[in-house]
Amino acid sequence: MKDQRRQRSKRATAEDVARHLGVSQSTISRAFTPAASVSDDMRRKVIEAAAQLGYQPNVIARSLITRRTNMVAIVIGNLVDPFYTTLLDTLMQHLRAAGKQTLLLSPGPGEHVDAVLPALLQYQVDGIIITSATLSSEMAQICAQRETPVVLLNRYVPGVDIQAVSCDNVLGGRQIAEHLVALGHQRFAFVAGQPDSSTSLDRQQGFVSTLAQLGFPSCAIEQGGEYSYEAGRTAAQRLLQREPPHAVFFASDIMAFGGMDAFREAGMEVPGDISVAGFNDVPAATWPAYSLTTIRHPLETMAQVVLRRLGLVPKEEPSCVGSTTLIRGELVIRSSTGPRRTPDKDSVQLVA
Amino acid sequence: MKDQRRQRSKRATAEDVARHLGVSQSTISRAFTPAASVSDDMRRKVIEAAAQLGYQPNVIARSLITRRTNMVAIVIGNLVDPFYTTLLDTLMQHLRAAGKQTLLLSPGPGEHVDAVLPALLQYQVDGIIITSATLSSEMAQICAQRETPVVLLNRYVPGVDIQAVSCDNVLGGRQIAEHLVALGHQRFAFVAGQPDSSTSLDRQQGFVSTLAQLGFPSCAIEQGGEYSYEAGRTAAQRLLQREPPHAVFFASDIMAFGGMDAFREAGMEVPGDISVAGFNDVPAATWPAYSLTTIRHPLETMAQVVLRRLGLVPKEEPSCVGSTTLIRGELVIRSSTGPRRTPDKDSVQLVA
DNA sequence: TTGAAAGCGATACCAA
DNA sequence: TTGGTATCGCTTTCAA
Numbered sequence: 059m060k061d062q063r064r065q066r067s068k069r070a071t072a073e074d075v076a077r078h079l080g081v082s083q084s085t086i087s088r089a090f091t092p093a094a095s096v097s098d099d100m101r102r103k104v105i106e107a108a109a110q111l112g113y114q115p116n117v118i119a120r121s122l123i124t125r126r127t128n129m130v131a132i133v134i135g136n137l138v139d140p141f142y143t144t145l146l147d148t149l150m151q152h153l154r155a156a157g158k159q160t161l162l163l164s165p166g167p168g169e170h171v172d173a174v175l176p177a178l179l180q181y182q183v184d185g186i187i188i189t190s191a192t193l194s195s196e197m198a199q200i201c202a203q204r205e206t207p208v209v210l211l212n213r214y215v216p217g218v219d220i221q222a223v224s225c226d227n228v229l230g231g232r233q234i235a236e237h238l239v240a241l242g243h244q245r246f247a248f249v250a251g252q253p254d255s256s257t258s259l260d261r262q263q264g265f266v267s268t269l270a271q272l273g274f275p276s277c278a279i280e281q282g283g284e285y286s287y288e289a290g291r292t293a294a295q296r297l298l299q300r301e302p303p304h305a306v307f308f309a310s311d312i313m314a315f316g317g318m319d320a321f322r323e324a325g326m327e328v329p330g331d332i333s334v335a336g337f338n339d340v341p342a343a344t345w346p347a348y349s350l351t352t353i354r355h356p357l358e359t360m361a362q363v364v365l366r367r368l369g370l371v372p373k374e375e376p377s378c379v380g381s382t383t384l385i386r387g388e389l390v391i392r393s394s395t396g397p398r399r400t401p402d403k404d405s406v407q408l409v410a
Numbered sequence: 411m412k413d414q415r416r417q418r419s420k421r422a423t424a425e426d427v428a429r430h431l432g433v434s435q436s437t438i439s440r441a442f443t444p445a446a447s448v449s450d451d452m453r454r455k456v457i458e459a460a461a462q463l464g465y466q467p468n469v470i471a472r473s474l475i476t477r478r479t480n481m482v483a484i485v486i487g488n489l490v491d492p493f494y495t496t497l498l499d500t501l502m503q504h505l506r507a508a509g510k511q512t513l514l515l516s517p518g519p520g521e522h523v524d525a526v527l528p529a530l531l532q533y534q535v536d537g538i539i540i541t542s543a544t545l546s547s548e549m550a551q552i553c554a555q556r557e558t559p560v561v562l563l564n565r566y567v568p569g570v571d572i573q574a575v576s577c578d579n580v581l582g583g584r585q586i587a588e589h590l591v592a593l594g595h596q597r598f599a600f601v602a603g604q605p606d607s608s609t610s611l612d613r614q615q616g617f618v619s620t621l622a623q624l625g626f627p628s629c630a631i632e633q634g635g636e637y638s639y640e641a642g643r644t645a646a647q648r649l650l651q652r653e654p655p656h657a658v659f660f661a662s663d664i665m666a667f668g669g670m671d672a673f674r675e676a677g678m679e680v681p682g683d684i685s686v687a688g689f690n691d692v693p694a695a696t697w698p699a700y701s702l703t704t705i706r707h708p709l710e711t712m713a714q715v716v717l718r719r720l721g722l723v724p725k726e727e728p729s730c731v732g733s734t735t736l737i738r739g740e741l742v743i744r745s746s747t748g749p750r751r752t753p754d755k756d757s758v759q760l761v762a
Numbered sequence: 763t764t765g766a767a768a769g770c771g772a773t774a775c776c777a778a
Numbered sequence: 779t780t781g782g783t784a785t786c787g788c789t790t791t792c793a794a
Binding site: 069114115116117118119121122127129137138140143144146147150151154159160161162163164166176177179180181182200204287315316319322323341342345346347348 | 421464466467468469470479481492495496499502503506512514516518528533534556639667671674693694
Binding site for chain 2: 763764765766767769770771772
């Protein structure tokens, strides 16, 4: 009696449905396998009986033999920066559409991605998406050996054989530079994010080199240290201790917000006294308090490419070659950049 | 030859380690089971050999028999509102500390939580955390039957037997009301969030009833419709079409930001002309552009209670009774609220 | 403390 | 199209 009640409390198995219908257990399995050969009639009967008994295939048991879990892992370094949460949102929507579950991992502060991957591989995820961080080549090799496709999103490592998808940061820096020069500015500054990240370095390079090409060989570089509001703010304050630039390009929107607030606290008007541009186009960039000129990531496209690279789009093989896809971002001009209200005399002279 | 290479590419199993060491496979299993009876010597040898062969226990196979996956599911409705992503961040840190992985689900727009739960139960998660949404009593019963603990976070359903953890929203509304009255305001408004959410309703009730107790029986109620910047902004614009209040309490910070921007666009100063308060204390609430007075959720405490309710804290049983834990939030006073610069005459008269 | 053997709940191959 | 049967990689009695 007690045992019976216990049995009841457990979930129904394929065996239960088979007995109920007087067929073999294999048949039940087939009814739940889209490609299997079962008569429509039988499948209908099985599905019906399953619904009645509350049977659902046990994905754990299935995974044990198929070696696929229908789960994709997303490693995300930062849940505070709205850019990454927006990116996460987009990725999850696409994964859901592809019938995949999301296993989310966020390495603790100071913890390397390499440290969380083994735990991940244990779960036999069908693919791994790593945002805002990179991977050692040893770890990449282990993943390749396990045949678990990995793709780096918003980062890439030139030397290592890992797939990567990213916005074209060099181009983004160039777009910002051209825009600021077109507005007539002559003294520029760049506020860097994480010093070792390809994102920050590329944006800087695109910005600085384009400025040089356009006839402005010097650009103040201020190290922010990290992609945060506070980092942007203090960097901006340091910037003001020297001769203030006409226009500042921050490595990310959140930093730009901090910078704008610092400039305003110093009594400056944006863009009247100083123009500010960011990168990412987070939702708050549209808010009138900031109305930030920035580069918009092609999120939808990026997500599509990532899924394709993982082999999650039907007619596509996971490509294992360590190639990098760069996607062009879009310059979004808002009111944080504009011509200067009071150009200084000597600068005008320089142009003339 | 080909087969051998295939074998190599697959991950090592406990069997492989056993052969390598000349012991039984059971022994390998025991070495990886903390409570099992193995000699320290043997365990050391096994761990060492495992590391050498790159063996890690297959959690899928383990889960099949133990019926526990070490995964906890978090259902989150919104990845755009920084409050929810901050909450997610806190929860994940605590789950990680408890050795649990996070399976993240975000129902699509217009999709009910009930619809995503079956998929979740298939994965045999050890617990389910649902934020910003609720659950039908049928679904709750199914979870109870499966013995999967569920806890609602930041929501609760009075009638249904589901565990819930939430900030005390009624008290929060009261705290805001008392603060605004103490500042000398006399005409109030509340901007609601999602009309059917317990969060919005409770905040409103606490606010309105406290105002009444303090001698201000009337309070304008404006329906925002949802918890978004845009909703807050348009609600504020509607509010201004009537006689503007002295102080407005928005159901969430993000709405309050939209409201403040709308007020400023209308030429009003905050708090000189109008005081604004929010709820949640998201990171941006500290930014000088807003510097928002709000209620801070006790995130750490909430996360701890949730884990305890799920039975994830060692010496704690998952409590299956559908009780609700309300935790007191903290009033954080910033500069979006303050005394009015120019009190109108007739209002002053009312007080006298 | 260790080894042998019986499952866990499915999939997949081979006959029928 | 269906029914048997051998896995998948581990945990868990039960003996030794």
